[in-house]
Amino acid sequence: MIDFHCHVDLFPSPERAADEIERAGTYVLSVTNTPKAFPKTAQISKGRKRIRTALGLHPQLVSERHGEIGLFRRLLGETRYVGEIGIDGGDDYARHIDLQKQVFDELLSACASVGGRVMSIHSRHASGEVIDALGKRREAGVAILHWFSGPVSHAERAVDIGAWFSVGLPMLRSRRAAAIIKKLPRERILTETDAPFASTPGEHYPTAAVSETVTALSRYWGCDDAETRRQLRSNLSALVERAAVFRLGNGLN
Numbered sequence: 571m572i573d574f575h576c577h578v579d580l581f582p583s584p585e586r587a588a589d590e591i592e593r594a595g596t597y598v599l600s601v602t603n604t605p606k607a608f609p610k611t612a613q614i615s616k617g618r619k620r621i622r623t624a625l626g627l628h629p630q631l632v633s634e635r636h637g638e639i640g641l642f643r644r645l646l647g648e649t650r651y652v653g654e655i656g657i658d659g660g661d662d663y664a665r666h667i668d669l670q671k672q673v674f675d676e677l678l679s680a681c682a683s684v685g686g687r688v689m690s691i692h693s694r695h696a697s698g699e700v701i702d703a704l705g706k707r708r709e710a711g712v713a714i715l716h717w718f719s720g721p722v723s724h725a726e727r728a729v730d731i732g733a734w735f736s737v738g739l740p741m742l743r744s745r746r747a748a749a750i751i752k753k754l755p756r757e758r759i760l761t762e763t764d765a766p767f768a769s770t771p772g773e774h775y776p777t778a779a780v781s782e783t784v785t786a787l788s789r790y791w792g793c794d795d796a797e798t799r800r801q802l803r804s805n806l807s808a809l810v811e812r813a814a815v816f817r818l819g820n821g822l823n
């Protein structure tokens with residue numbers, strides 16, 4: 571199973587969550603919300619074959635943490651994965667939207683300057699702005715829109731610029747889900763939990779939420795879970811192959 575957007579470091583016990591992930595055999599992208607959180611979070615996945623750690627600067631924290639962009643650039647050489655980054659246009663964050671756009675573009679430009687990264691992207695109430703920014707920086711790498719909640723027309727635009735999507739239960743249960751899923755190429759979809767925030771928040775890693783997501787997706791695709799799992803596994807392999815081309819090192823040394 572695959573969970574391409576999970577905040578392992580924000581579980582009450584990250585080590586235990588990582589153990590549970592390993593035991594379930596789930597492939598996880600462990601995203602971070604600030605560059606400062608990256609080194610410690612990367613330690614959690616050390617020696618664990620299925621967990622990769624992403625370097626992030628969450629858009630909801632940009633107004634307080636944009637001073638960490640320099641650290642982001644320095645750490646970018648250590649991982650092929652970036653996230654969570656993006657833009658949030660929700661009521662509490664819209665007043666910082668210009669700063670968010672500027673910072674997002676700086677992060678994309680940093681990814682481009684190191685030859686590209688696999689990026690997990692937040693686009694809540696800002697899917698248009700996010701797609702515009704990504705469209706102008708195609709060389710930043712592979713963008714995976716996490717928990718996409720924009721209109722169908724934006725989903726189509728995102729597909730046109732080569733974006734992927736990671737989908738979880740809240741998204742698959744939303745009103746627009748059927749219309750959106752229909753527009754997304756099956757070979758560009760991965761599953762996610764956004765745990766511990768979404769999908770049964772709690773002390774333990776929500777392994778059941780991943781299987782339920784597979785089942786929900788199978789229903790939209792009109793196939794059985796085994797076929798959905800095969801498709802998702804093949805998608806992950808293709809993505810990892812693309813990631814392998816992105817060189818480590820940040821060009822600073």
Ligand code: MN
Nearest residue numbers: 575577654764
């Ligand atoms: Mn998240």
